[in-house]
Amino acid sequence: MTGLRKLVGPFTPDLGMLFARLTGAALLLHVHGIPKIVHYQEELAHIDDPLGMGRALTLWCALFAEVFCPVLIALGLFTRLAALPVVFLLAVSMVLVHPDWSIAEGQFGWLLVIVFGTIALSGAGRYSVDARLAGYALAR
Numbered sequence: 001m002t003g004l005r006k007l008v009g010p011f012t013p014d015l016g017m018l019f020a021r022l023t024g025a026a027l028l029l030h031v032h033g034i035p036k037i038v039h040y041q042e043e044l045a046h047i048d049d050p051l052g053m054g055r056a057l058t059l060w061c062a063l064f065a066e067v068f069c070p071v072l073i074a075l076g077l078f079t080r081l082a083a084l085p086v087v088f089l090l091a092v093s094m095v096l097v098h099p100d101w102s103i104a105e106g107q108f109g110w111l112l113v114i115v116f117g118t119i120a121l122s123g124a125g126r127y128s129v130d131a132r133l134a135g136y137a138l139a140r
Contacts, residue, residue, distance in 0.1 A: 017125030021079070024115040025070035028086065031108075033066035050096035065089040073119060076128020083120035087113060 036043045036059065049058045065085040072082035090113045094106055103110065124130045 014126035017119070017122055018076075018127040020115055020119060021073050021076060021124060021128070024112065024119065025074035028066055028070045028112065028116075033063065033070060036063055036066060048097045050092055061085075062089060073116075073124075076124035076130050079124035079128060079130050080120050083116045086116040087120055090116065 040059075044055055044059050047055050047059050047062070049055050051058070053061070066089070069082040069086050072078050073086070090109055094101070094109045094113065098106055098109070101109075
């Protein structure tokens with residue numbers, strides 16, 4: 001194990017989680033969250049309502065999952081909890097809103113499910129507010 005640790009470095013998994021958090025959050029914000037804020041009225045008129053909650057509540061839930069949660073995830077604050085609404089929103093979108101999409105057509109959505117599902121399962125890693133709050137040091 002010592003030789004392998006020297007080969008890959010002591011912080012590789014934590015750097016990987018930092019990379020996944022920052023890039024996944026930035027991508028979700030850029031592609032989905034910010035456009036929904038900028039074009040709120042158009043989004044409200046066209047958003048699907050697969051759970052029957054009403055368009056306004058559905059849009060606010062989407063904004064929560066695509067704007068507020070990615071910010072928390074990027075910071076590494078309440079990371080696992082913040083990833084759950086994102087995974088739920090994406091799963092609802094892929095299964096209920098776009099069930100006719102092939103894997104190729106929905107690959108972006110499924111890849112986001114994989115990224116944020118991994119974050120939900122793995123946590124933020126050492127380079128996060130969560131780790132700081134738990135008292136972890138950056139170097140052992």
